[in-house]
Amino acid sequence: MNMEIDPSNLGPEEAIIQPILKTTPAFWKTFAVLLGFTLLGAWAYLHQVVYGLGVTGLGQPVYWGFYIINFVFFIGISHAGTLISAILRVSNAEWRRSITRSAEAITVLVLFVGAAQPIIDQGRPDRILNILRTPHLTSPLLWDVISITLYLTFSIIYFYLPLIPDLAILRERVGPGRRWFYSLFSLGWKGTEQQYHRLEKLIGIMMIVIIPVAVSVHTVVSWVFAMTIQPFWHSTIFGPFFVAGAIFSGIGALIIAMAVIRRTYHLQSYFKDIHFNYLGILLLVMSCVWAYFVIAEHLTSYYGAEPQEMRIFWEKLTGRYAWAFWSMVGLNFVIPIAILSREKTRTVTGTVIASAAVLIGMWLERFQIVIPTLVNPRLPYPRGLYTATIYEILIAIGSFSFFILLYVIFARIFPVVSIWEVKAGKTEGIQTTIKRLESYQP
Numbered sequence: 001m002n003m004e005i006d007p008s009n010l011g012p013e014e015a016i017i018q019p020i021l022k023t024t025p026a027f028w029k030t031f032a033v034l035l036g037f038t039l040l041g042a043w044a045y046l047h048q049v050v051y052g053l054g055v056t057g058l059g060q061p062v063y064w065g066f067y068i069i070n071f072v073f074f075i076g077i078s079h080a081g082t083l084i085s086a087i088l089r090v091s092n093a094e095w096r097r098s099i100t101r102s103a104e105a106i107t108v109l110v111l112f113v114g115a116a117q118p119i120i121d122q123g124r125p126d127r128i129l130n131i132l133r134t135p136h137l138t139s140p141l142l143w144d145v146i147s148i149t150l151y152l153t154f155s156i157i158y159f160y161l162p163l164i165p166d167l168a169i170l171r172e173r174v175g176p177g178r179r180w181f182y183s184l185f186s187l188g189w190k191g192t193e194q195q196y197h198r199l200e201k202l203i204g205i206m207m208i209v210i211i212p213v214a215v216s217v218h219t220v221v222s223w224v225f226a227m228t229i230q231p232f233w234h235s236t237i238f239g240p241f242f243v244a245g246a247i248f249s250g251i252g253a254l255i256i257a258m259a260v261i262r263r264t265y266h267l268q269s270y271f272k273d274i275h276f277n278y279l280g281i282l283l284l285v286m287s288c289v290w291a292y293f294v295i296a297e298h299l300t301s302y303y304g305a306e307p308q309e310m311r312i313f314w315e316k317l318t319g320r321y322a323w324a325f326w327s328m329v330g331l332n333f334v335i336p337i338a339i340l341s342r343e344k345t346r347t348v349t350g351t352v353i354a355s356a357a358v359l360i361g362m363w364l365e366r367f368q369i370v371i372p373t374l375v376n377p378r379l380p381y382p383r384g385l386y387t388a389t390i391y392e393i394l395i396a397i398g399s400f401s402f403f404i405l406l407y408v409i410f411a412r413i414f415p416v417v418s419i420w421e422v423k424a425g426k427t428e429g430i431q432t433t434i435k436r437l438e439s440y441q442p
Helices: 011-021 025-051 066-080 082-090 100-121 125-133 140-171 176-185 193-226 238-265 273-304 307-317 322-340 348-375 390-413 419-439
Strands: none
Touching: 011 140, 011 238, 011 390, 025 390, 066 082, 066 100, 066 140, 066 193, 066 238, 066 348, 066 390, 082 100, 082 140, 082 193, 082 238, 100 125, 100 140, 100 238, 100 390, 125 140, 140 176, 140 193, 140 419, 193 238, 238 273, 238 348, 238 390, 273 307, 273 322, 273 348, 307 322, 307 348, 322 348
C-alpha cells in the first residue's frame, strides 16, 4: 500500500490542522487566564522558598499535605494516556484511532507537574539533590525518582513515535517561520510504506513495554505509603487499589479533555458520541472496581478492630473528615452509577458530568488517604492538626493551571487527533469492504 503524503488531499482532516495554522482570540484569552493563575502559584511557591515551610500548614506529625495529595492525584491522571492508549492498541480497538493522541499528551504533560510536587514539599528545592548524592534503596523518594523518570522517558517516546507522520504533514503546511521546527522533529519522514512498517513495529514494541511500566509506577507510589506502619496505610491492597484508582481518574480526565477539544475545535466527526459511550462504560466498570476496593479496605479494618485503625475509621465515617468521605463515595460511585448505567444518559454531557464528579472525588480520596492517618499517627507521635494555608492552595491552583496551560499549548503546536492513523483506519476499512465484496458468492 503506497502511503506517500499528499498535503493537498487532506479532506476533512483540515479541521485538525486549522487550530495550528490559525490562532484565534479565544486562544490568547485562555492562555492569559491560565498563565495568570500559574504565575500566582509561582509567586506563592517563591514566597514559601524564601520564608520556609512555616508558611504552610505542614508540621509534625502532618508532614504531607496538599503537595503529596496532588502528587498522587497527578500521577494517577497520567494513566489516562499511555496505559489506556496501550491497552486499546493491544486489543486493536478500531475506535481508539482518534482519541489516542489526546490521551497520550495527558500523560507526558501531567507527569512534569506531578513530579514537581515532592520537590515543592521539600521546602528547599536543593534538598532533592541529596537523593542523587547519597542514594539509599530504603528511601521511598529514590523509588519515586527512578520509577517516574523511567515512566516519563518511555511515555515521551510512546507519544513521539506516532506523531512523526503528522509532523511531516505540518512541515508542508506551515509558514517558513515554523517549518524548521516540524522539519527537525519529523526526522526526514517521507511517508513510504517501509517507513510506516518500521513505525508500526516500534509502536507495537512500545505499547507492550509501557503497560508494565505504567502499572509499576503507581504501585511504587502506593508502596511509599504501604511500607510504613502507619494505620490505614500498612496494607497489601494498596498496590492494586492505587492502580485501579489511577485508571479510574485517568479515564475521567480523558473524557473531559476530549469534550473540551471537540467543542473548541469543532471535531465532532472525530470525537464521536460512540467514543464517549465506550469510555463511559469503562468509567462505570472502574467505578464498581473502585467501590470494591474501598469496601474491602474499610471492612477488613472494621473487623480487625485495631484501636488506632478504628480511631481513623470513625474519624472518616462520622468524625471530622466524614464530609470528605461521603462526598467521595457520592462523587465516585453514586453519581457515575446513576448516570452511566443507563444508555439514555450515557451521552457526551452525561459522561462529562460523571467524569468531573470522579476527578473531584478522586482528589478527595487522596485527601482521605493522606490527612486522617497523619493526623492520627501511631505512638509515640502526638495527635496532630492540619489546615492548608493560602500558599498551599495557591500553589495547588497554579499546578492545575500549569497543566491545563501546557495542554492548550500542545493543542496549538501539534494535531490533537492522529491524522495518519485515522486515514489508515479509513483505508483499512475500504480494503476490508472490497475483500468481502470480492469473496461474496450469491
